[in-house]
Amino acid sequence: xxxxxPAPVELRDxxxxxxxxxxxxxxxxxxxxxxxxxxxxxxxxxPYKHYPSRDHLLAEVVRRxxxxxxxxxxxxxxxxxPVQDLDSLGRRYMEYARSHPLxxxxxxxxxxxxxxxxxxxxxxxxxxxxxxxNVLRRLHGDGPGQCERVDMDxxxxxxxxxxxxxxxxxxxxxxxxxxxxxxxxxxAQIMDKVRLGLGLPPACS
Amino acid sequence: xxxxxPAPVELRDxxxxxxxxxxxxxxxxxxxxxxxxxxxxxxxxxPYKHYPSRDHLLAEVVRRxxxxxxxxxxxxxxxxxPVQDLDSLGRRYMEYARSHPLxxxxxxxxxxxxxxxxxxxxxxxxxxxxxxxNVLRRLHGDGPGQCERVDMDxxxxxxxxxxxxxxxxxxxxxxxxxxxxxxxxxxAQIMDKVRLGLGLPPACS
Numbered sequence: 001x002x003x004x005x006p007a008p009v010e011l012r013d014x015x016x017x018x019x020x021x022x023x024x025x026x027x028x029x030x031x032x033x034x035x036x037x038x039x040x041x042x043x044x045x046x047p048y049k050h051y052p053s054r055d056h057l058l059a060e061v062v063r064r065x066x067x068x069x070x071x072x073x074x075x076x077x078x079x080x081x082p083v084q085d086l087d088s089l090g091r092r093y094m095e096y097a098r099s100h101p102l103x104x105x106x107x108x109x110x111x112x113x114x115x116x117x118x119x120x121x122x123x124x125x126x127x128x129x130x131x132x133x134n135v136l137r138r139l140h141g142d143g144p145g146q147c148e149r150v151d152m153d154x155x156x157x158x159x160x161x162x163x164x165x166x167x168x169x170x171x172x173x174x175x176x177x178x179x180x181x182x183x184x185x186x187x188a189q190i191m192d193k194v195r196l197g198l199g200l201p202p203a204c205s
Numbered sequence: 206x207x208x209x210x211p212a213p214v215e216l217r218d219x220x221x222x223x224x225x226x227x228x229x230x231x232x233x234x235x236x237x238x239x240x241x242x243x244x245x246x247x248x249x250x251x252p253y254k255h256y257p258s259r260d261h262l263l264a265e266v267v268r269r270x271x272x273x274x275x276x277x278x279x280x281x282x283x284x285x286x287p288v289q290d291l292d293s294l295g296r297r298y299m300e301y302a303r304s305h306p307l308x309x310x311x312x313x314x315x316x317x318x319x320x321x322x323x324x325x326x327x328x329x330x331x332x333x334x335x336x337x338x339n340v341l342r343r344l345h346g347d348g349p350g351q352c353e354r355v356d357m358d359x360x361x362x363x364x365x366x367x368x369x370x371x372x373x374x375x376x377x378x379x380x381x382x383x384x385x386x387x388x389x390x391x392x393a394q395i396m397d398k399v400r401l402g403l404g405l406p407p408a409c410s
Contacts, residue, residue: 027234107376108371108376108377109314109371109375111376122380125376125377125380125381126380126381126382129377129381147384148384148386148387151383151384152387152391152394152395155369155372155378155383155391156365156394156398158368158372159365159368159369159371159372159395160361160364160365161368162368162371162372163363163364163365163367163368163369163370163371164360164364164368165368166313166314166364166367166368166371167360167367170313170314171312171313171316171317172312172313172330172334175330175331176330176334177331178356178360179352179353179356181353182353182356182357182360185357186357186360189357189361190357190360190361190364193402193403194402196401196402196403196404197399197401197402198398198401
């Protein structure tokens, strides 16, 4: 790929693109700065100007996934009613997970580099989680007495939708004899059950 | 490891043990019959007597995970009351997932070999899912009119608990500023929310 050799000023971003390609092709465990340099047609030393180690590069790849994920969630249809907004957020989360499998796996399905050394990664993961917390704060109130309720509900919603992504896109679901009608309605009906679990009435959709 | 060279009659099982060790050490994508033979100190050809290909060996490794998983679920504390039994089953599932991370990942987190060629794998996955279905049949009734309700509820329960395993054992949960009290109570409280989602009263525990 020497025809796409980047200018130095663009190298920082080009390393991210090459790293994502390398991960998609060979898996996260084979990511190396040497392979990234080879893909970009630059010297072995060049990526080190921007990333002191392979883990720094990986942390930045995953951090940018969270940045894009949060932006995608923020791009949902917004509603003044927090219950409707929660529903919109849940559907948007499912859409993201199923249309961005590599990013989703990097964020939630693979080991991260040591977090303490990459504070930007934890910060951007927190930012994405705050989107869910903020809708729940609008629902339950923002006082200190509501913190635990907000976080428990957030864990429940996140777990259910995260698990539904894993179940629907996993190996098993199509081999269990589940009726197509049930599979087709699973997202909408399970989100209704989540609302019931939160003590809210089911959607009238 | 030539000191543990197995007798031919035991080779079929020994290959499974060696394959699990190889997967634990190097990941599923590096599993090969050649490496398994090397680990067992037998000829390169020996494993082929029992497994025509690497995928046949992998399918048998994963099938045995489902067999052990189903036996573990069956070993839960049983209750005549299906609601209590559902709770016992959910707790047992969480326990298994967190104490058998390799098996859990092989069943639910990695690509399987082509299912059509390995019917035993799909059969044993179905058997594990039937344990959940059977408790729900005791709750909702076993008539044909209840099939869809049983399966939708099963998908909801499975998704929530599967997702909770992923969230609690994943990269993020400890970096989001969630209070320790919330994390400690997450399993019990989220299982209460699942019961609410099913239209059942919360547990009195």
